[in-house]
Amino acid sequence: MSQPTGPSPGEQRSPFRTLHLELSSTVDRVADELRRAVFDGELESGTPLREVALAESLGVSRPTVREALGILVAEGLAVREPNRGVAISTPEGDSVRDICRARWVLEGAGVRRWPDADETLRDAVRTSLVAYTSAVRSGASYQELNERHLAFHVSLVGLTGSPRLVAMADSLMVELKLALAQVDRIRRNAHDQADSHTALVMLLERGDVTGAADFLERHLADAEASILDALRLD
Template sequence: MNAALQGIADAGHATHAHTGAWVAAQLRQRISDGLLPPGTKLSEQTLSEALGVSRNTLREAFTVLAGESVVQRIPNRGVFVAAPGADDVREIYRVRRLIEPAAVLWGDVPAGALDAMDVIVDKARAARAEGSVAGMADANQELHKALVSLSGSASLDALMEKVLAEMRLVFHAMATTPDFHGHYVERNAALVAQIRNGQREEAAAELRRYLDGAEHELLIHIGAIP
């Protein structure tokens, strides 16, 4: 049995409203944390035994995760943890480059939203100070999620969440994880300041340049651009 699956069965086992949804959540977490790296095959028999659920219920969870593109289903071959490639990275940034600046430009900023973003920026600075790449990555994702949430739309929040989950898969697929985020800590801070000053258009334009650069850097690192 895969070591990453050990102990899943022990975690809170009270009767769950929807067992299928619970199984999906467990797998989503394990995948997001990198315990189940991209490309890993998720065997029905192994997993159903490890999780203590029937194959049917597990397949329901697979259907949920496949709908979220967390997992790829190949007919008669099985289910694999999604392994995003260069095209997926480009698609991720197409989405981000559209909804993030749009939320900055047209979203309304509720009281406290900017303060919350400042807290996130401080968290990123603290992580940088102690050299925590993971901490910076988390803070970065948190900030960009907060930007999209200016839209006030749950659907866009969900789309952004899906996109960021795919970003985590991209990072997990990389052999070495250099510090992409260090460069962006202060750029994020400047962005928040611009929004606070009401310079929406400038912030949106800057954010688009920012995302262009980030995409380019990432594509170079995964070898899609020489």
């Protein structure tokens, strides 16, 4: 035995554990580019995504574009009507309400598990909070503020310790970003919510879980009302 510390073949015990190689397919890069364009407001809600036009524009073939569009549709960023192609989703009032309701279920579950959660998960919440607040103070770009803000909320779901719930929260945030991109097209009012979030974490650190849950519920309700108001949807 030349490797006394790694007898099991499945688990490599080597000095290269920290190395990673980002191998991305063309399809993934196309999907990323489309997402970026949507979130940056370059593609308005309802815009049809023609396969041939995109293929020529991006310098890839039509099947590749088609597969990328399938990903966007699966994520809810776009909708496909049979034989009519796919178009950027238009966030309805019902969608926003539904997303916020689902957020409350997921994030509330995370907050309630704060006392029992692993220390590393609680630390993830703290670090995402400081990442957000420091971005606010340093006057980061609007896109980045949104990103950090939503990342904080996802880290709350992370308290459940469930990768699947986090994935669901991520998917909700993607849809939310779509709605926000439509709002920001009109008026970019990323009002500072750092204080609110800091207060939430302080309640948690103090052990007041139910207080934090109530606070979160109000916070999410406010966010919903704010988005609906900005979208001018009843």
